[in-house]
Amino acid sequence: MNLSTDYLGLKLRTPFVIGASPFCESTAVARQLQDGGAGALVMRSLFEEQIDAESRALVHHLETPADSNPEALSYFPQFSEYLLSPERYLGQIADLKRALTIPVIASLNGTRPGGWTDYARRFEQAGADAIELNLYQLVTDAATTADSVESEMVETVRQVVRSVQVPVAVKISPFHTSPAQFVTALEGAGAKGVVLFNRFYQPDFNIEEMVVSPQLALSDRSELLLRLRWLAIISPQMRGSLAATGGVHTTTDVVKALLAGAHTVQLVSVLLRHGPRFLTTLVNGLQDWLREHEYESLDQLRGAMSHRRCPDPAAFERANYIRILQSWRV
Ligand SMILES: Cc1cc2nc3c(=O)[nH]c(=O)nc-3n(C[C@H](O)[C@H](O)[C@H](O)COP(=O)(O)O)c2cc1C
Secondary structure, eight states, rough: OOOEEEEEEEEEEEEEEEEESSGGSSSHHHHHHTTTTOSEEEEEEEEEEHHHHHHHHHHHHHHOOOOOOOOHHTTSHHHHHHSSSSSHHHHHHHHHHHHHHHHEEEEEEEEOGGGHHHHHHHHHHHSSEEEEOOOOOOOOTOOOOOOEEEHHHHHHHHHHHHOOSSOEEEEEESOOOSSHHHHHHHHTTOOOOEOOOOOOOOOEEEETTTEEOOOOOOOHHHHHHHHHHHHOOOOEEEESEEESSSSSHHHHHHHHHHHHHHHHHEEEEHHHHHHHOOOOOOOEHHHHHHHHOOSSSSSHHHHTOOOOOTOGGGSSHHHHHHHHHHHOOO
């Protein structure tokens, strides 16, 4: 069964992409995932703050005076707390490229245009086949307008795209007023694809110690539904590629994401929970499902349940919300 798919102009042998995560850290594990059927691997992110911290650390080292504005950045990890220095990150790209034959996608994580985006070019020089630009942002200032935030994001994408030849995918959050319009603007800035969606790790309250405690919980399947809706709405309006990330745990989830219009599914939580070997179960599961339902390729399946092609487009819209609320009786 042919599972090949086009993603960002790259030919992948399967739609299973290892999402940005610690799985890139060992070339042995990465190779195991490749052998298990991965079509590509996304590395964990190098952060704008981390690159800036390194520059500041260098300036500090060279010029010695105290940091000009330590307070503003004191909530971010210090340079030494990041797992990989920017230089080591470039080395890891080269290591993975040597060990793997599938595409290696390096991940750059930031929000505003700036010198840090130059790392996209350095990723490319180190051998990355594509860049995943993660625009994770949480705006807390009431004076900041949605328009100014999105304009900066689009400008950041433009800056990254201009600096490289390899394709750029953009990983976004679901919290945009008009996600389809935003995706169109990202494509206008040169993005070759979009990754839906970033997960927000909601901090909890510890009410005995009166502190806000950050936590990292792995995803569950219910998180896929938000992705399915927006994949279905955005896919008919987009020229480029779509990746689903968040809540893909079973073969059924993979099929649903493809039906909604995804070119690839990214996996992290499911493999952290069950181990890298579980990938083969998902690959075999997809092959069996396609065979049983007499599909010959993923192209036949992709987007069959999108907003434009599904039998009941209203199911994705406000009408469905009203219908659902009216359906409850006590
Ligand atoms: C331990 C861990 C580390 C992660 N690191 C990154 C990262 O560096 N950059 C990024 O864009 N996403 C990162 N993610 C998010 C994943 O790439 C993915 O989008 C998210 O976990 C949702 O997919 P899932 O439901 O398959 O886990 C990380 C997730 C986990 C669990």
